[in-house]
Amino acid sequence: MEVQKEVPTPNSLISAKPALNNKRVGSKGMKIINSVIFSIALGMAASFFVTGGYIWIFVFVACVFFLSSEDVMNWTLLLVVALFISVGLHSLGLLLLPYSPETIFNFFLSLLIFIGSMLFFQHKKEKQEKLLKGKVEYLRNESVVEGFLQKRALELERTKIAMTRMTKDVLEERDRLEKEKAKATAILQSMGEGLFATSLDGNVILINSVAKELLELKEDVLGKLIHKAYVLYDEDGNVVPDEKQPINIALKTAGEINNTYVFIRRDGKKISLNITATPIKQRSQVIGAIGVIRDITKEREVDRMKTEFISLASHQLRTPLSAIKWFTEMLIAGDAGALNQEQSDFAKNIGDSTERMIDLVNSLLNISRIESGRIIINPEPTDLKKLVESIATELRVKFNQKKQVFVLSAHDGLPKINIDPRLITQVYLNLLTNAIKYSPEGGEITVIISRKNEEIISQVSDNGYGIPKDQQGKVFKKFFRAENAVKMETDGTGLGLYLIKAIVESSKGKIWFESEEGKGTTFWFSLPVAGVTPKKGEVTLDSSSS
């Protein structure tokens, strides 16, 4: 990184230390003086050999004061050697010469001086070493300080680098955040839904252009109470009061609310707005709310058109079918004179086919109603056993035709449950009609109603043809009919099970089955004991058995 270059290197710091190395023990001049003293001393030693005088004392005094400590050792060695030679020679002389007190005194004095000088040098040496040690210690300490400083400098340098990096990161982060913010703003502004956010007191803190457009807000509403900015009407045309404004409900109840309102534009056009208000929570504390506004005017229109279409189609298809149905009935009833057997059979065939056609139309209508979610659910306390009994009565003729036995068993103490009997009748009716159709003559069809925890389970079993294993996955698919079923019974639309699955699910239940080819089929469906809640819709189901 380039920033690193600006920082002084550790080396430059080291070079800043004082030039301690220059202070050496003994200079060049001192060396000359020492050398002169040494020469004199040597000369004195030689003169001692000749004279044996006391000049030694002066020599040593000179040595002590003038010799540099460092050189003393080296030179003394030479001097000692010289001394030994002189003493040795002198002693040799003693052997030859007669003892005199002067000679003895000179000998001991020389010896004393020698020992004394040795001790002195020893002391001097120790002193020197101590001094050296001190210097080394000083140097060592100095390097510790230097190391410490160096370390601090490095730390500072690292801190600086880190700070520089951090600053850069912060800048980059700010950049990134700005981009993110711009992106989020762009998304909010260009989303198809209107969006606004308010603080806890309901003041607008954010609003996108679609919301402004939908609510026709011209002036700046930021910081103002959102519900004061426009007037909403409910679907019955009443003004929605402040406390029932979606945002206020969301803020007050801390729960999401979704509702459709009517807004009247300046041009007088009424539009349907679906508003979802959601509280904004921070650590489970409501701090504001978000409102999403969707213009569903077109959806409503399409819905209405679909309803119209279904209505029209049903009418258009049913009108000719009713004519065929009624005229065929009149023919068979002999309104146009008695028919012979063959004519009567033909007319009955027309009648049967017409019924199938009517059934198919009804099924298609029911499916389109269920799929559009506009089906009415009108629950009332229902005794399922009685409901099945009445359906079985209706089917009595069909059971008898195929000599099938019908068995109904309901567990004791089953509660009445709150379901829409018209819808659930369709379920039983479809399952039983299938059981009759797809079981051979003399078969047995059973309905068992029981309670399991919070559900009422209805079981409808037959010992009929069964559903082939490889086709069981498609049983609830629209227009599906099992291969064996198609071969045995040409009658059937493949809509029945699809429809009843939708009905059961709309009643908060589940439907499932087990089947083995050649052995029979059992269907189960569950309904909650708690029942279903009423649902305002636009359509009910038409009777159909397919």
Next chain:
Amino acid sequence: MKTILIIEDERPLLTALSSKLSNAGFSILQATDGETGLSTALEKHPDLILLDIVLPKMDGLTMLDMLRRDDWGKTAPIIVLTNLSDAARFEESMRKNVFDYLIKTDWKIEDVVIKVKEKLQLHDA
């Protein structure tokens, strides 16, 4: 002899109903649109009106509104006989005090006759 006014724009259905009901011993009046139906009803005061909903000129529910404004028409017995099976129209009809709302394809013509007889007997009683 009881008189029944059949307001039905579909010729085949009108024929079938007329023929079946006259065979059952009723006197039949016919109308193929709402306006004619209304005027016939107000003029002849039939004992029962079989009313279709989808009709030319004036639809069945509008005709019913107009009829209910008339002194006689206020309580005139009516059976709606239609192929429109949506809840809204059913509810509207029931609000307007019709005796029954029958879906043509779901009803055998024989059963329509039974219903008519039932209504007229109830009315008589």
